[in-house]
Amino acid sequence: MRIFPKVFKTAMEKAQLPLSEMARVAGVSARQIRYWEKKGYITSHQAQKNQNHKFNFFSLLKVMEIKEFLDEGYTLQAAVEKQRERQNILRSVRRLINERLLGVEEVAACQEGVEINLGPLDNDETKVVVAQIKAGQPVKLILKKHQPID
């Protein structure tokens, strides 16, 4: 059985949030979001003048991280700078999800649970890393012999 968890990827890339959601989830004020946007710290999409600003998922992550640094006592400028240094971490997590977790094409489902093929090991191309997910048990990572799909 082969299934594609593509929706996950598409949803993450396409979903856009209204300003109020950004503020609510991140725990900052709408005024702050607007100001940060005006300063270019975050970007949004506005189809036409007077229409709602829409923010994507990754702008939300940015705002949440800036907020964390603000809470630690940094000024806005410093918080933005600290966040920028971490930017490639968020980008990396995003790549990992897209390329390995949601980019893979092989998901096996049976009564017992679900197995998600994360792809081959770099050191050893004959083996693949597989995540085993069963109810009531922690997610397990196991190695399996690579079996090319015919």
Place this chain on the structure above:
Amino acid sequence: MRIFPKVFKTAMEKAQLPLSEMARVAGVSARQIRYWEKKGYITSHQAQKNQNHKFNFFSLLKVMEIKEFLDEGYTLQAAVEKQRERQNILRSVRRLINERLLGVEEVAACQEGVEINLGPLDNDETKVVVAQIKAGQPVKLILKKHQPID
């Protein structure tokens, strides 16, 4: 260096989308979303009467999958049933992301790239699976000796 990609997890769990976003991303009409909600196929959160309905990320995934089955020619009821059979796959992907990818506490960042510790192998607890992410290169999975954090 230890960093926590916790924002990713929080954002996914807390972010809520307005009805219009659900419709736009999934490619269905607002009327459809409302009807499906009324039928109990998807759930939403409405704080008070007349206030906006908010849908979480996983309801969006549900809608997207139902839409896919509709496009394949299934009737609504059949599409919902097909989606229900896949429900545990989405749930599993969600668990994998939460427990392994975003639940882990160890992320190392340096100039060359980022390494994300996905945790120990189930067969061999002395080794951990690490994702190596570098610009311009595909995401690699490697095995490393497990080094307990002191």
Place this chain on the structure above:
DNA sequence: CTAATTTTGTCAAATTATTTGACAATAATA
């Protein structure tokens, strides 16, 4: 320390978006 700048709060009017209920059209099923 003081002045200038940055950042955020608040308010009000205009605009945009959503809800709700209703009726009708189309699709699916008995």
Place this chain on the structure above:
DNA sequence: TATTATTGTCAAATAATTTGACAAAATTAG
């Protein structure tokens, strides 16, 4: 064919957002 399920469309009421403005508070520069 009759019935039910599903979706389109419309209009009025309500809710949410934008925009611009002024002021307060926090930060930085002189």
